Amino acid sequence: MKLRGLQHVSSPYPDGRRAEVRHFYGEVLGLTEIPQPHTLTAALVWYSAGDGLELHFFPGDLAPGSARHFCLDVDDLDETRQRLAGAGFKPYDDTPIPNRPRFFCRDPFDNLIEFTSIEGDYRE
Numbered sequence: 001m002k003l004r005g006l007q008h009v010s011s012p013y014p015d016g017r018r019a020e021v022r023h024f025y026g027e028v029l030g031l032t033e034i035p036q037p038h039t040l041t042a043a044l045v046w047y048s049a050g051d052g053l054e055l056h057f058f059p060g061d062l063a064p065g066s067a068r069h070f071c072l073d074v075d076d077l078d079e080t081r082q083r084l085a086g087a088g089f090k091p092y093d094d095t096p097i098p099n100r101p102r103f104f105c106r107d108p109f110d111n112l113i114e115f116t117s118i119e120g121d122y123r124e
Contacts, residue, residue, distance in 0.1 A: 021109075071113070073118050077116070098123075
């Protein structure tokens with residue numbers, strides 16, 4: 001097997017809160033929602049996450065406080081942090097990584113998201 005790359009990440013949200021997924025990811029973060037395949041009947045919400053990458057959200061069991069997370073590479077960390085804080089969320093810093101400034105924030109369902117701007121090789 002030759003891995004071609006990561007295609008998507010799926011995260012849960014509480015049943016009945018699909019509108020909040022759309023508000024946070026579509027309105028607060030400005031991601032573009034894409035249609036789910038017509039063969040899937042669950043209350044899924046899919047987003048484009050850049051060059052063939054996708055984020056999928058499904059009604060399911062949560063893991064409150066979990067450190068599992070996905071990371072979004074954004075072009076303006078300060079603007080993203082301000083947008084989140086302005087919407088009532090609580091972005092926070094963690095251990096720095098060279099050439100990868102970053103912060104973390106939880107979505108309305110306690111899923112952890114890392115936000116970064118890749119500036120170069122972290123090994124430098």
